[in-house]
Amino acid sequence: MPNTKPRIVITMGDPTGVGPEIIAATLADPEVRKHCRFLVLGDRAAMARGIAVAGAALKVERTDALNWEESKEGVLPLWEISSLTDTDMQYGRPTVASGDAMYRAICEAARLCLEGNADAMATAPISKEALNRAGHHYPGHTELLAELAGAERVVMMLAGSRMRVTLVTIHEALADVPRLVTFERVLETIRITHRDVHRYFRRNPRIAVLALNPHCGEGGMFGDEEARIIAPAVEAARQEGIDALGPLSADTLFHFAIQGGYDAVVCMYHDQGLIPLKLLHFDDGVNVTLGLPIIRTSVDHGTAYDLAGTGRASADSMKAAILMAADMARVKGSGDGKP
Ligand SMILES: NC(=O)c1ccc[n+]([C@@H]2O[C@H](COP(=O)([O-])OP(=O)(O)OC[C@H]3O[C@@H](n4cnc5c(N)ncnc54)[C@H](O)[C@@H]3O)[C@@H](O)[C@H]2O)c1
Numbered sequence: 001m002p003n004t005k006p007r008i009v010i011t012m013g014d015p016t017g018v019g020p021e022i023i024a025a026t027l028a029d030p031e032v033r034k035h036c037r038f039l040v041l042g043d044r045a046a047m048a049r050g051i052a053v054a055g056a057a058l059k060v061e062r063t064d065a066l067n068w069e070e071s072k073e074g075v076l077p078l079w080e081i082s083s084l085t086d087t088d089m090q091y092g093r094p095t096v097a098s099g100d101a102m103y104r105a106i107c108e109a110a111r112l113c114l115e116g117n118a119d120a121m122a123t124a125p126i127s128k129e130a131l132n133r134a135g136h137h138y139p140g141h142t143e144l145l146a147e148l149a150g151a152e153r154v155v156m157m158l159a160g161s162r163m164r165v166t167l168v169t170i171h172e173a174l175a176d177v178p179r180l181v182t183f184e185r186v187l188e189t190i191r192i193t194h195r196d197v198h199r200y201f202r203r204n205p206r207i208a209v210l211a212l213n214p215h216c217g218e219g220g221m222f223g224d225e226e227a228r229i230i231a232p233a234v235e236a237a238r239q240e241g242i243d244a245l246g247p248l249s250a251d252t253l254f255h256f257a258i259q260g261g262y263d264a265v266v267c268m269y270h271d272q273g274l275i276p277l278k279l280l281h282f283d284d285g286v287n288v289t290l291g292l293p294i295i296r297t298s299v300d301h302g303t304a305y306d307l308a309g310t311g312r313a314s315a316d317s318m319k320a321a322i323l324m325a326a327d328m329a330r331v332k333g334s335g336d337g338k339p
């Protein structure tokens, strides 16, 4: 019988942050092995240290061939991307070499997925500052993956069991947001949210679209983006058969969303959506990049330099990201959407 478990590639993230230790803790969990086969892309020394910090009963086994055997108990299979020195692995002190290593792990994982040699990728956290200091000028994974995959428009979604949020603008200065909230961007975000949530999570999703300004602009007193941009974009989406509602006031909407009223909430900027999501789901939330030709999930937290090496970082979001990637790969492989 061929092994049909999804093949998940996992990037180590910033080796000076919590990435390696949360990966190690996750891969020692038998539930993860039950649902997928996995391969870590990263650095041997960083992963060995992560195993020690997590106290995981694992040993690193280097692999050069993509044979995708059943993931073995006690083994962390590694596709070696770098050979970092101790200097490059000091907690909270990323170097050009460590920043470059985490970048190359992401590129390699994307390549394996794009070429069909892996079914999905799950990423551990990177420092965007370290990425840029290493000469790779991207605001985050999302924008880098969009370029690698040739995707014109991608959407960041963060998801937990009680709420999903997607973002019209992602890694942008707050001062730039009003200029970037355009009819076209709002409509595209609604369309991609609808298409991918329908495909992977929930058929015919009901989508709430938030206002940008307090009280939906209060008839123009506090801004007119609602009347000029958001309402027409929602109406255009509805004309396409999408069950979208809005603009809705952001201060109250989440109260209703978590009671099950909506399958996704389209938010105008990063913190508008991620504050409520992380408040509810910091432990088990997953970041999913919608609109890519490949499946990519990630943790919902950062490098947590303050915790790196202490063994106190929770691995729950990493586990949720890997299991969600496996679930999405199964849905994609079945050629059918989520019931
Ligand atoms: N997916 C990603 O790659 C990703 C996501 C978010 C932030 N980042 C990056 O991480 C860096 C640090 O960002 P930040 O300080 O805003 O956020 P952060 O998530 O790293 O830390 C915020 C707080 O949450 C705590 N925390 C984080 N992860 C935790 C875990 N697993 N268990 C328990 N507590 C945890 C930290 O100790 C800290 O107190 C930045 O460079 C940012 O860009 C990356």
Ligand SMILES: N[C@H](C(=O)O)[C@H](O)COP(=O)(O)O
Pocket: 139, 140, 141, 142, 143, 270, 274, 287, 298, 299, 300, 301, 302
């Ligand atoms: N905005 C995300 C968060 O706050 O969790 C995070 O920065 C991750 O971004 P990328 O997946 O693009 O690296």
